[in-house]
Amino acid sequence: MTDFAQTKKLFHLPEGVIYLDGNSLGPLPKAAPARMQTALQDEWGEMLITGWNKAGWMEQPARVGDRIARLIGAEPGHVVMGDTLSIKVYQALASALEMNPNRKVILSDSGNFPSDLYMAEGLIKSLNAGHELRVVAPEDIAANITDDIAVTLLTEVDYRTGRLHDMTALTALAHDKGALTVWDLAHTAGATPVDLSGAQADFAVGCTYKYLNGGPGAPAFIYVAPRHADAARPALSGWLGHDAPFAFELGYRPGPGIERMRVGTPPVLALSALEAALDIWDMTTMREVRARSVELTRLFIDEVEKRCPDLCLATPRDPARRGSQVSFRFEHGYAAMQALIARGVIGDFRAPDIMRFGFTPLYIDADDVTRAVDTLAEVMTNRLWDTPEYKTRARVT
Amino acid sequence: MTDFAQTKKLFHLPEGVIYLDGNSLGPLPKAAPARMQTALQDEWGEMLITGWNKAGWMEQPARVGDRIARLIGAEPGHVVMGDTLSIKVYQALASALEMNPNRKVILSDSGNFPSDLYMAEGLIKSLNAGHELRVVAPEDIAANITDDIAVTLLTEVDYRTGRLHDMTALTALAHDKGALTVWDLAHTAGATPVDLSGAQADFAVGCTYKYLNGGPGAPAFIYVAPRHADAARPALSGWLGHDAPFAFELGYRPGPGIERMRVGTPPVLALSALEAALDIWDMTTMREVRARSVELTRLFIDEVEKRCPDLCLATPRDPARRGSQVSFRFEHGYAAMQALIARGVIGDFRAPDIMRFGFTPLYIDADDVTRAVDTLAEVMTNRLWDTPEYKTRARVT
Structure with missing residues (x-):
């Protein structure tokens, strides 16, 4: 206990x-300052470039992702860290839309955090393919999951009211209607139990500076269900999501599973502070x-x-x-x-x-x-x- | 001296x-550990959420951007920090393509860092509008700036050979042929003098963990020329690029100038380490x-x-x-x-x-x-x- x-x-x-x-x-x-000093002095300071291998910086996004997976009911090996929540929303949404190419509607609600809606809006403009962002009241979501919905983009806990969506029921309903789901766990991770695997969620994203205590601007995470992980195309296809980043090939080949959702060089210092915060989560x-x-x-x-x-x-x-x-x-x-x-x-x-x-x-x-x-x-x-x-x-x- | x-x-x-x-x-x-302790203990620890205002975290991306602007010949107020270089490449490229809608070719060279090419490839697939990534040998770039090029995507210094492109000449040539330019300064910022303003570069991006000594995974920067800054549409339209992020409106309205290139919550801890590094750059x-x-x-x-x-x-x-x-x-x-x-x-x-x-x-x-x-x-x-x-x-x- x-x-x-x-x-x-x-x-x-x-x-x-x-x-x-x-x-x-x-x-x-309280442990974060000492952990950060280790990252700064023992790792960066002493190891310099060799820290990528010796200090395990390169695997840090997956290692930390696994610790968060436990808190959100995700299968191990299917969560990876990086970027910000807004970027991860874009990644998940772009992948989901491509996986449902005959539908054009993103369904969200007015209790979603505005940045999620803004990212969807930006993506839709870039795609320029007739997509629509349909925003309804939170209580009307279920009734609006119709068979024209490509993907639902929902924040499980409303940032203003604290209202909790029923992830399991809404995901089942979405699947029943042929839609995919992107769940934003910003106000869920570390706040309420989540069972991404049991709910059969398709994509999930979240931040780590709220309930997880990772520090101001701490990195985000992304989850892709194992059944999609080798099929999702990362629209943000960066070198660390490449199958062989250090082969420096001219063409992109996505890495296996969740690895492909990595984009650029990982934020080592910020992830180190987060690791100290996650030690406390290991106690409960x-x-x-x-x-x-x-x-x-x-x-x-x-x-x-x-x-x-x-x-x-x-x-x-x-x-x-x-x-x-x-x-x-x-x-x-x-x-x-x-x-x-x-x-x-x-x-x-x-x-x-x-x-x-x-x-x-x-x-x-x-x-x-x-x-x-x-x-x-x-x-x-x-x-x-x-x-x-x-x-x-x-x-x- | x-x-x-x-x-x-x-x-x-x-x-x-x-x-x-x-x-x-x-x-x-050597000053980075103490600066980080200040960010951790005096700012995050003591100010908690109020650090966004009291410690100036919210303006940090622009404040740090201005210090980098000086090193790359950018106009003050036109560089902002955040995300990774790959993400910033995507932002710049997406904006540039939209500003040149009648052309479909991105011209790059085989000496470009592969992640830039991968991001371009990913963007092209998402746009699904017949764009082409044309990759030629570095020495053939000038001859290939033809009047079908929408945008050139070039890294000024070749990561393998160290070969330096002539930014001023190539930018002038691109403009002469009706193309826009995205310059990657990864191996330039802090390495060679750059005059983005004098060269009339359109967009520039770079990282801060190389010559600028910001630490492993330090944030990237983006520059948009003043003449484009209020016109460029950020494809990655996050809340901190919104004109009024804290009004929490449901629709996106881009902020003024370079501010719109901000996406999510800024990486405060990483930016603090970078600030310590930039103090040394102020001495030269x-x-x-x-x-x-x-x-x-x-x-x-x-x-x-x-x-x-x-x-x-x-x-x-x-x-x-x-x-x-x-x-x-x-x-x-x-x-x-x-x-x-x-x-x-x-x-x-x-x-x-x-x-x-x-x-x-x-x-x-x-x-x-x-x-x-x-x-x-x-x-x-x-x-x-x-x-x-x-x-x-x-x-x-």
Whole structure:
């Protein structure tokens, strides 16, 4: 059984801060600085170019991918790291569209993270072949999986509301209608259990700087189902996805399986920080994390609804239908979040009126939740948000 | 005037090693570990999500881009960092093709780094609009810039031979024939002076882990000429290239100028290491680096030709026609390079028979060159390469 009091000690959490924004950027694992020093000094510094072989940098994207595979129910050897989530969305989507050439519709929902939609839009313009991006409300997705859909592009957990799609049911429905699926796990990986293999998902992508705690701008991952892995054509066909990168052939031949989804030189330093973060994930299971997450989000919802009547729950009340975040709508949500942050409770704000709080059992416990609600209740009861300094519009990531 | 003895002291160079592979992966700047600790502990650790604003992470890609702009003759505000070189090649090429819609030919040469060709091949397949990748010998490029060329895709310095294209002349010729230009500066940035603005280059891309010493897998850069910057459509249209990324609109609107070439969340940690490396570049000018580089490469060529008659120069003898590397062909080049590396002189090998040596004045001096030649002469004269342990084929980056 996971000792969450112990995992909490493995993170650096600034004095006086309750950090409920790990769904946006996870905190620093205490082991990351030492791991980074090893990568910098013992590997890069001492090995120089030979680090690609001696330090295992070349295999690092697959090695790290395997550690993430365990957390998302992927078959070992079918996840690889690199680039950013947006790039990986493009790769997955381009491959999926080619595998379903007689259909032209990408189905997504308005709760998808906008960058996924932007990447789809850019791809469609480049393809210039009559594709359409069809965006419906999240609750209307199932009804819109019709037999003209080439691929569904869905983020499992809605970045604003925390609403959780039913991956297994929607994937089955998509397959039944002849569509492929691309799942974005940005708010899922490390937040809720996923079973990519069991759900028979076709493609999945995700980032590692949120619940996985890989650091600002940490690399993304991509999963391709084993049944597709040797068939998918990488539109972004870079040398490290080549079957023989160091033969320097003039023509591209895709590498085996997921390897072909590699593009350029891997981000060794960033992957090293991520490796330190994943050591903590090795100490637990997604089942235990999920159980604790449900307790924490339930406690938060209950207490906030009791004490802050002006806040309106935007997240599904049924724990089975939400991820590991809780969002409340409030007209002055931006100012209220500023007031909270000024008092050491860090959540974030998403336009137009969403106050968002992430619950991350590796380092957040029930006592944190109670204290966060105390502060929130104080802000709301005393209208502490109603001051000019908090009302300026600003950029929040 | 640059004190190169001083800049040399700013790098960590392992005891007993002469490092002539900085054209593949530059060495560790001694200031990088401390800069990385700041990024990890003071920024990520203490600021958490607020680092995006407080530590300036959000503007880091443009801030670092401006420092590189100075080294490549780009106008300030027209270079931005992110992703890998291969991804940036794709972006530049996709934009350029769209800007020249009535033409279908991408012209490149067989000395281009294969990943650039692979990315072009992948793009062409995705576009499915009858484009052609025409690859000719490097010396035949000028004659092949005909009025059916949409865009030239050239690496200024040939990764194998070190041959330097005449960017100004070829760009003028391309424009004269109605073609656009994409220049890959992988082996140029930090190696030879470039004047993108003066040459009227249209697009340029490059990496930062070679001569710029940003570390393994350091991020790439992209330049778009000011006259195109508000017209180019980013095929990879990610949220950070959006005009208002934090408005989370459902539709994509490209940001102003080079900002639209940003895609996903920037690699903050990797960019921080690169910033430490760029501090050293602030102490010199490309003119001085080039003068010293020409001295070093000339000395190396002269001495090797005197003492190693079995090696055949593959690099242009005229310094004006080469970058900052020297390559020799030798049938047993792989084994000879292994023998050299075993004796502390690190260069690298490129199939089929190229022994490659990079000369990087920031930390390599004439004494290093002389000692490297002594070792090479010893390896060649005594056939030290002719042992089974060096003859196994292996992967070299």
